[in-house]
Amino acid sequence: MKRLLIPLAAAGLSAATLALPANAEPHWATDPLTPKPADAYSSANFWLDANGAALRKATQYYWDFKNVPKLVGAQSNTPDDGKPGMTAPTGNVAAATKVKNVNLPKTIGKVFFLDQAGRYRWCSATSIQSRHRNLVVTAGHCVYEKGKDVFRKWVFVPGYYQGMAPWGIYVGAYAFTAYDLDTYDDYDGDYAFVAVHNGFSLAGSKQVSKAEYDKWLGDKWAQDAQITQAKYTKCVDLHGGETPDCWAKLATTSDVVGPDYPDKKRAFKEVSKEEYDKAPTGNGNGAQEPLKTVVDHVTKSEYEAYKGLGYRKIDALGNYTITHYFLGYWVKESTKTLYYKTVFTVGIAKNLGRLGDVVGGQGFAWNQPMGQKVTVFGYPSAHQPDGDKPYTGLTPKYCIGKTGTKTYQVNTFKAETHQVLKCSMTPGADGGPWLLRYDNNKRTGYVNGVTSVFHDQDGNDRIDYISSAYFDGEVAAVYNKASYAETKVIVGPKGELLQ
Template structure:
């Protein structure tokens, strides 16, 4: 991965410019906003198109997608930082789990899944993500670089969707299309990976339940898949035979009809019926959210790794979820290539594709529930043997909570109406 060149002044020059501007207009410079928010898909019709893009041909586009690309040179070495990163009181959102016990086998939560999108080159890509507690049950937590276009010149990535519990090409709980994303202003503008996280509000899910006949009026108003054709009238189940109907006159036939010779025809209008399946959280649940927690608390990092190690070895396929468990290193770490001053590091060999996956603390293995306290952001090779051996996450602090809170207020939207029609 190579970061795009931002059309911005260096930070020092920018600060000087701000001072000059304040002097010129006789007032103080305004503080930067704490967050950036962008629409991903603004209408249900666009959302339906994105869902169909990934689902058509039995999910061919999902199977074609490749993991988010990390070049070998981007697998960096961690440098110890100060470790003092809390900016307020610790907090948690979500039900309190039972006391967690140490277990050898981890039961995977339904809440984790794959994020799919199209990058600025038109390539199909994936990252990892997870459903997180929210007011409307519609929020996904992932890495910021898995939502925002860090390489091209767009604000956000195209056709963004979340597939919970993705497994070997299947979407067992459906597909949830991104509606609106919120991230840190520092990541959006300065590509500061200290805030490499994003929260995405998604549309409700839907399922297609087959075709149904409608009249011409409903057909003309239908926004989804539809077709019309003419058929010869042979018989109507429970009705009279074609000959009997012919003898009485075709005027008694329901719907549009026309004749050709001695045969009678009618027009049929077929639409693809669908139904709203509710929010993401109603389908798979949601993990809690935690911030300003003590570094070093045991964590489970989940994800869908798929990239090879820098030495070319490729132990992961990306079609099934994996995890790492352990205690993060006690101090925070710097990564100069990504403008990182304070990342939390965990010993783990997961590779690219796992980025965006949740770091979960206080995980209840029976209830498959815990609190998201980080997301995989960058991969590292500490012993210089050309293999990933650590991953790192932004430290979730009060600013992260502020970004989350902004996303938490975004209401749900439906793609399908009460009659099974696609909404505009």
């Protein structure tokens, strides 16, 4: 099984006091994603399997460019929703340097998920400071499909690049969003805060005994390696008889003998599950107990391509398995007997700790004045409405500018108070953070919006504006609720899956 190997890096971050929003009436909705460690481990393995093949297969969240929405006339000035507030970011302070370009923050990355049609999708997102240092913020439509069900197998990969997860993978446990988005698909609430479990990386594998293999709750797989008769005999003699690790397999059953035949040997022949279930034992025709099954843990592609006698099944942990069934026979010595050793392997994972301790967390700001300078990050990927494709989605891009001094309507998405920024980034940048007061040396700022909708305002078939929900006291109430969410450690000190 090929799997994605992730550099085992973690950063120690200084503590910061979490400022809680005041004077905000709760108006939020919450939904579970994958709160159980076993399910979370399965979701992560789904994306990391086969060296990150699923990650590379994913495409940006779908947008229909046949009807790019336009902003409708400027509305009010800064909405009057109480006092402004801020929560400080956390992260490492880099040495002061003079650079022409913007330094990319470690906190940004991609969220990956399966939509309701089973398509592999992604959006942009960032880690944000919270009480338990476990929070991601992105667009609401990158967590909820049309304001209804949450997406499946939702994970966050900070610093994602071409199938690699340099700081681990973090599985979503609970999602928090605006009640109006969850209920009415109203894009004035197109934001979501997702509490994620501790991150982990895959740190290789090791061979174990059959007993250890059976007890292991994490990633595991078994493979049969053909060996010589001499090695088979040595293996059997070493264990004082037949063992689960070494076994003989019949190419045909022409050399089957009775149980009283001198110098007989036991061998196995693979059969279908149906034949296995119906087979008599100890009937004088050579079939003998114990019967034998071998469970192979395989990749998704191997599972789908398999055409043999084995029984295919996805187990409770989401592993792809093929169970092989064998009937035992007494046989005489024959060149038609093949000898095997089953190699049992378990995958080792490494707990990386809380997201905010590894990559830091951006600050959070609400009820801020309009017309301020923001730095917006994201992974644009989709083509422009005219067909031009200036972005690949492989690396993050940014826009810098002042937001509009008034809010706008986006009728297609039921939005009435979106803030806007002149920017040509295309879909794929959905969910990327709008950072106030971005410090290019510290690589931190204050999240005051997330990219929600893309606009062709001048009608030339090119994206020229992006918009975000205005982050007011209601957003602060949702953030405050999300910051209390506690999540779990997924893997233990030995790399095993925790219950």
